[in-house]
Amino acid sequence: MAADGRRRVAVLGAGLIGIDLADRLARSATLELALTAGRRDGFGLRRLAEMGCPTTTGGIDAVVDAGGFDVVFDATNADSHPGHWKALEPTGATLIDLTPTGLGTMVVPGVGGHRPAGQRHVNLVSCGGQAAIPVLHAVARICAPAYIEVVCTAASAAAGRATRVNLDQYIATTSAAVRSFTGAPEVKVMVNLSPARPAPPFRVAMTVLADDIRPAPARTRIAAAARAVRAYAPGFTVTSLDVEPHRISVAVEVTAAGGRLPRHAGSVDIINAAAVLLAEQPAVSR
Template sequence: MTTCNPDVERPTVATIARPATVAVIGTGAIGQDLVSKISRSSALTCALVAGRNPESAGLRHAELLGCPTSAGGIEAVLSADRPFDVVFDATSAAAHREHWPRLEPLGSLVVDLTPSKVGAMVVPAVTGLDAGGSRNINLVSCGGQAGVPIARALATAFPVSYLEVVSTVASVVAGRATRLNLDEYVATTGQAVTAFTGVSDVKAILNISPAVPPAPFRTAVHALIPGADLTRVREVVESAAAEVRRFAPGYEILAASVTGDRVMISLHVIACSEVLPPYAGNLDLINSAAIMVAEQHATRLALSEAAL
């Protein structure tokens, strides 16, 4: 099984004079891990962590890391003395749909970690980090970040007629927001698979496993590919996985099989985090993508300021 060090370096971030100021809305497991990752980034500085429960573990965690905190939720972000360079929304799909119209006038880059489908979808291993100038970036879902790179690689190399992405998360890391977002999760993941592969016949499934001890986050990608060659399939998916491992080193292909025209790829993600357990690879994966997007934005801001 893959083991990870949370201090493993991500792709090089340009040295910048002024780290980008960052606000995090949401103090659950995703928010706590984001704060830890921000604290290790030379390109970002945590300027506010906003929740709604003054006694939440997430606010206490942020305070221990020296981040300003508030129990005022989005109101604390909106009432800040100056807009933040980046705002991470780690709440729920329904909440983000309400947040975006209020955040948009601030001019911040908003990185949406919910399956709201409001912003431009970004899967770094497929799209890169640029969302075509959009200031609302949607990271699809954990299953989307895990499955889309493999689905895209297969659809690019072979005549794929059907794709299915099935993710399984441990019940103990499927919090209230995840359970509220189940319908949006499935719909948004399916939409992303179609958008990035061109395959219209797709299905997305999320399983919440009560297994004890909790199993690592797993995703299986099923495809219909006439005449698929197993050796070529393995080459294609390993190349795609290597791109994901550039920012999420716990991403690992477990198996690839071809039975007739049915292709199955199985993978898991081990969390590389100071605060998440190893089996919470789903959260680590989407957060790692979010941090990379924010760091790229910080670099662009620094270059723009240097040119003035």
């Protein structure tokens, strides 16, 4: 912990997610960004240095050597994350995973009652999971979904190399999380990267099939879920909703609100907002 009482944190990764995350942390009243770590000198680390962030090219080794971190954010890639947790576990730091590995305790802040209690390995599923699961969990509280379909569409410009490399893990982890939070036996997740210009906002379209849907409670639950997410991701909006006795079709959009992100980078905005929110809770610090 820093001398002023703030929790010391570090960021692994210098891509779009890592840069935006560092910017948010630098503005936090309860967190001190003590280190941003990449594996090579490049645009990302130079941008972070220009922002006034402490940087290193030493990657996970530099983070472990620096020590004394309450929270470390992993904004690298799914293949590297298991090794990062293995290295950090003995240090006592909490690791918040922004990669789609599916390891650790799955957490979606927009779902009440699913915040970690002393868990040191936290998994934020995916940006699509963060956008879809609050809505789907709300629906599952008033019916028993038999099938759920989730289609995520992100601007190609908002998807870095790690996101593209990890698309298979993204789909698998998001599918597993949707099943876990809803109890649906059959889940299908699809991802589109759109090269359209102007770049479209981050969109997630969901379809739920069930036998016992009650339209009025479904609409009420979905509206409440959207309000909960907007408390930390103001750009979250339900753009369409159709409720029938056996089918719910709902679509949401997420636009980046403020900061250094372009508006179309809502996928980055929602998962980074969730990550900072969790880190600012004393329950996740060591």
